[in-house]
Amino acid sequence: MPPKWYWSIDPNSVPKIVVEPPGPKAQEVIKMDESSIMQSFGRWYPLVIRRGYGPVVEDADGNLYIDFNAGIAVMNVGHSHPRIVEAIKRQAELFTHYSMTDFYYELIIRHASMLRGIVPISGDKRVFYTNSGTESIEGAMKVVRGHFRNQRPYIIAFLGAFHGRTYGSMALTASKPIQRYGFNPMLSNVIHIPYPYPYRCPFGQNLTDEECGEAVLGYLEDWIFSKMIDPSETSAIFFEPIQGEGGYVVPPRNFFPGLRKIADKYGILLVDDEVQAGFGRTGKWFAIEHWGVEPDIITMAKAIAAGLPLGAIVGRASVMDLPRGSHANTFGGNPVALAAGIEVINVISDEDLMVNAQRVGDYIKKRFIEEMDHVELIGDVRGLGLMIGVELVKNKRTKEYATKEIEQVLYESFKRGVAVISAGKSTIRIAPPLNIPMELADKAVNIIIDVIKKVDRERVK
Known part of the structure; x- marks a missing residue:
């Protein structure tokens, strides 16, 4: 059974980029942050959150993103779950x-x-x-x-x-x-x-x-x-x-x-x-x-x-x-x-969220594994449930870390409406809310795979 969708936002409308991020409102917040907060941590990209709906987040300028981070594996039940x-x-x-x-x-x-x-x-x-x-x-x-x-x-x-x-x-x-x-x-x-x-x-x-x-x-x-x-x-x-x-x-x-x-x-x-x-x-x-x-x-x-x-x-x-x-x-x-x-x-x-985590997680891993033979950048795919790592390498034989390439993949995915980060030196860290519908997960995977292929092509030119 797919997870319940409590939120008024139409999942079919996600992702939606109405202004290229970071938009003007996001830039204003980022500027104030830099002048008032000790910068002892590094942000992944300029995503300024305003709202959250289940497995979707909205930024300060109204852009909608599929959340493959869950607030760093925190929002397992999704953002703003009405029962919570x-x-x-x-x-x-x-x-x-x-x-x-x-x-x-x-x-x-x-x-x-x-x-x-x-x-x-x-x-x-x-x-x-x-x-x-x-x-x-x-x-x-x-x-x-x-x-x-x-x-x-x-x-x-x-x-x-x-x-x-x-x-x-x-x-x-x-x-x-x-x-x-x-x-x-x-x-x-x-x-x-x-x-x-x-x-x-x-x-x-x-x-x-x-x-x-x-x-x-x-x-x-x-x-x-x-x-x-x-x-x-x-x-x-x-x-x-x-x-x-x-x-x-x-x-x-x-x-x-x-x-x-x-x-x-x-x-x-x-x-x-x-x-x-x-x-x-x-x-x-x-x-x-x-x-x-x-x-x-x-x-x-x-x-x-x-x-x-x-x-x-x-x-x-x-x-x-x-x-x-x-x-x-x-x-x-x-x-x-x-x-x-x-x-x-x-x-x-x-809401059987552990069942959904296993079902959607198996699908996500399968999608990336299917691309391994066609994309040199994808070296390894691993994980359990919705805790999935896709390790990018410059060369499958040497397993050299693709540190520059993963930065490109994360940033370009963000620009296209998927919020995802990395772990280790060059592993895509996939950890969406456990109530993510298969349809949204599939959209996010399509975007990430398309970005990986683009980065893979560009690096060998």
């Missing part, structure tokens, strides 16, 4: 804040019960609320070290990982040098190891996917734990089930079962960062479910509350055991955000 808007209004009329780490309110229990019901962790579980993904990671770092009473000071993370940019999470992040440049010293005792990236396996390009996974596991056991640190001093392994900013990298089928086995062998906790992959994005509530592995802790944010600032840490009750007074915050578990979060879970369930 109504839930926010209802709660805002009751109360908007009363710190849950100092007092009580019933909304916390309702939402926490729903979270505990959908996370793939068996047995008794506990929840801690945060304001963002990076804060969820920071909190999880305190949980694992506190659980072992700091007798296990080391944490394992992966090269290519993105876990946030505040000080603790930044020590785990290893995606781009600029994210760490100038901020040393990092938090100590974080060890990074290669991630099993099948298309670019760090242990050899001739390895099968499964051999690549085994090589990474062997490196952890035979090198890190044998020559660098004792596993008895390791508290946790933090991982993304699909690396996000690292390039939408999907590890081999054998990797997480093998990682779980190693963790169990040494009493190490597995911390699953689902900040980007969670809440139906991959066709399941949480991406780790595709591997049939239970983590000890799951961190989440982004899509949890349809754009309102909310995050959470959910873990085994036996692990979530920090003593009273050791960790808290003011705004985590904000009641308006929780009201939105309750309705997010209801909407994803009621």
Whole structure:
């Protein structure tokens, strides 16, 4: 069944470019932004958002775009979903804040019960609320070290990982040098190891996917734990089930079962960062479910509350055991955000959005795979559900990153009415709202493929 279309805008009219972007109103906003906001982040292109309708966004000049970003994997239920808007209004009329780490309110229990019901962790579980993904990671770092009473000071993370940019999470992040440049010293005792990236396996390009996974596991056991640190001093392994900013990298089928086995062998906790992959994005509530592995802790944010600032840490009750007074915050578990979060879970369930994510995602991957034999630029297509990466390369044999070409593809797609960004060095990052109709997804794919072919032709002239 296709997703419901709640919005008055006609999906047949999208995309629609009424003035070449950035138009005059957008340019005015951009100019003011540059003079008033610290420019410590880079925008992808001059898209100035005014409204959102499901999987469609409208800019300041009235241009309509198919949203293949979902606000960076946040708007899984689409923009301005009427059920979410109504839930926010209802709660805002009751109360908007009363710190849950100092007092009580019933909304916390309702939402926490729903979270505990959908996370793939068996047995008794506990929840801690945060304001963002990076804060969820920071909190999880305190949980694992506190659980072992700091007798296990080391944490394992992966090269290519993105876990946030505040000080603790930044020590785990290893995606781009600029994210760490100038901020040393990092938090100590974080060890990074290669991630099993099948298309670019760090242990050899001739390895099968499964051999690549085994090589990474062997490196952890035979090198890190044998020559660098004792596993008895390791508290946790933090991982993304699909690396996000690292390039939408999907590890081999054998990797997480093998990682779980190693963790169990040494009493190490597995911390699953689902900040980007969670809440139906991959066709399941949480991406780790595709591997049939239970983590000890799951961190989440982004899509949890349809754009309102909310995050959470959910873990085994036996692990979530920090003593009273050791960790808290003011705004985590904000009641308006929780009201939105309750309705997010209801909407994803009621409207079969995970089924649609799988159906539309399979179609999108199929379309790009069909072009691989005809377009030199398309080197690899991967992903689960609506978390899809299309890696562009200058040459299929050498796999040289197509860094200049992907900038052209993203900008030209934007000019034609598709908002899409990249991950890694040259991977198109496709993550639309889960309620995108097949027809809109098809339009967006047609535009992106046409742009890729155009850039491919021009570069060989």
